[in-house]
Amino acid sequence: MNRKTFIQRSSLLAGGLIIMKDLFARPKEMQYGHNNMKYTLDKSWATKHSPNLTVKDCHEMVQDKKGRLLLLTNETKNNIIIFNKDGRVLESWGHEFPGGHGLTIHDENGTEFLYITDNERHQVYKVDLNGKILLTIDAPLGIGLYSKKEEFIPTETAIDNNGDIFIADGYGAQHILHYDSNGKLKNHFGGRGEGDSFLDNAHGICFDQRNGKKSLLVTDRARNCFKRFDTTGKLIEIISLPGAGVCRPVIKGDNLYAAVLRSPNMNVENSGFVTILNKKNKVVSNIGGTEPIYKDGKLQLIQQQDKIFAHPHDVCVDDDENLYVAQWASGKVFPYKLNRV
Numbered sequence: 621m622n623r624k625t626f627i628q629r630s631s632l633l634a635g636g637l638i639i640m641k642d643l644f645a646r647p648k649e650m651q652y653g654h655n656n657m658k659y660t661l662d663k664s665w666a667t668k669h670s671p672n673l674t675v676k677d678c679h680e681m682v683q684d685k686k687g688r689l690l691l692l693t694n695e696t697k698n699n700i701i702i703f704n705k706d707g708r709v710l711e712s713w714g715h716e717f718p719g720g721h722g723l724t725i726h727d728e729n730g731t732e733f734l735y736i737t738d739n740e741r742h743q744v745y746k747v748d749l750n751g752k753i754l755l756t757i758d759a760p761l762g763i764g765l766y767s768k769k770e771e772f773i774p775t776e777t778a779i780d781n782n783g784d785i786f787i788a789d790g791y792g793a794q795h796i797l798h799y800d801s802n803g804k805l806k807n808h809f810g811g812r813g814e815g816d817s818f819l820d821n822a823h824g825i826c827f828d829q830r831n832g833k834k835s836l837l838v839t840d841r842a843r844n845c846f847k848r849f850d851t852t853g854k855l856i857e858i859i860s861l862p863g864a865g866v867c868r869p870v871i872k873g874d875n876l877y878a879a880v881l882r883s884p885n886m887n888v889e890n891s892g893f894v895t896i897l898n899k900k901n902k903v904v905s906n907i908g909g910t911e912p913i914y915k916d917g918k919l920q921l922i923q924q925q926d927k928i929f930a931h932p933h934d935v936c937v938d939d940d941e942n943l944y945v946a947q948w949a950s951g952k953v954f955p956y957k958l959n960r961v
Contacts, residue, residue, distance in 0.1 A: 823867020
């Protein structure tokens with residue numbers, strides 16, 4: 621590690637620890653958020669485990685149909701940590717994913733599988749809930765998109781009902797790659813560029829059927845927005861979120877949830893919050909952020925207001941509409957739980 625990198629990481633760690641110390645000194649009944657989407661912080665969640673169980677960056681979380689919460693970290697002592705909803709660790713596994721970043725769960729004919737992206741190994745994996753690797757997708761070389769595997773740095777997946785896999789290459793060449801369930805490339809769109817259909821930091825992707833029609837929501841973090849595409853790659857809509865460096869979109873019921881890594885731009889450390897949009901894709905609540913204000917139908921700048929988080933990276937919404945927020949570069953903290961008021 622060079623001196624510059626060491627100083628940067630030390631600064632991020634120190635900032636995250638200061639925020640955590642201030643946060644846990646606050647009264648339990650304090651509420652965060654706006655309108656009818658308010659939450660209290662559960663300070664004791666994810667503390668009921670052995671001190672030998674550690675994390676580096678807590679990247680993403682999902683809930684399985686048993687109600688368990690699965691966390692992906694890039695700590696190869698235990699890449700996957702499985703909690704129940706009161707924060708007790710049920711099990712942990714995984715040593716293969718030093719760049720574990722994206723975690724998606726998909727129910728395939730009654731059996732759930734995980735899809736993990738690793739941005740250090742430049743691969744995407746389908747695994748069972750015990751960690752057995754069933755499918756590996758490498759960089760699609762030889763088709764004119766990539767000249768070497770290192771250019772492929774996948775960050776997220778979305779799985780269609782038929783098992784087709786859509787991969788967001790959010791730290792690489794910015795393509796959205798469409799594979800069949802066996803890992804054969806079918807199509808691609810997006811890519812780096814300046815037009816509306818191009819992407820810059822395509823960090824997340826998910827399916828959205830809230831309006832009755834299936835589409836793909838893709839993060840364009842550098843441009844503070846989500847972009848809606850059909851499954852062939854045709855751009856349908858841009859959801860502007862000025863000031864919000866958003867991570868992946870998460871759909872639960874009629875709402876869209878997203879961690880905002882930094883605000884009001886990506887140069888400001890320890891400046892994240894969580895944003896919630898309704899079915900019409902209007903921001904209704906910012907947890908740790910400024911109140912959402914619209915003028916002439918346009919959302920005004922949103923940014924961190926209350927230092928609840930340092931660098932939130934993902935939001936998991938459980939079946940009781942409580943939130944679990946995983947953080948990157950935030951003092952190696954376990955996820956925070958926010959209880960719906």
